[in-house]
Amino acid sequence: MRRKGAIDKNLKEFRRLILAKDKDVASKLIPSIYQALDKAAKTGYIKSNTSSRLKSRIMRARKKLDNV
Numbered sequence: 001m002r003r004k005g006a007i008d009k010n011l012k013e014f015r016r017l018i019l020a021k022d023k024d025v026a027s028k029l030i031p032s033i034y035q036a037l038d039k040a041a042k043t044g045y046i047k048s049n050t051s052s053r054l055k056s057r058i059m060r061a062r063k064k065l066d067n068v
Contacts (some may be wrong), residue, residue, distance in 0.1 A: 003039065013029060
């Protein structure tokens with residue numbers, strides 16, 4: 001249950017920051033999201049490909065802010 005909370009809470013906060021176009025704070029949140037996703041994949045809570053897909057989407061959203 002803590003795994004799910006760590007992932008969901010961080011992703012929700014990241015998405016909120018992206019919508020607010022706050023790239024500095026969003027960038028600081030990325031390592032904790034990566035850590036939660038990696039740990040969840042390692043323990044089998046989520047599949048490895050799901051973790052990779054979410055990481056890719058996070059970085060794609062972050063890079064979009066650079067172009068705006």
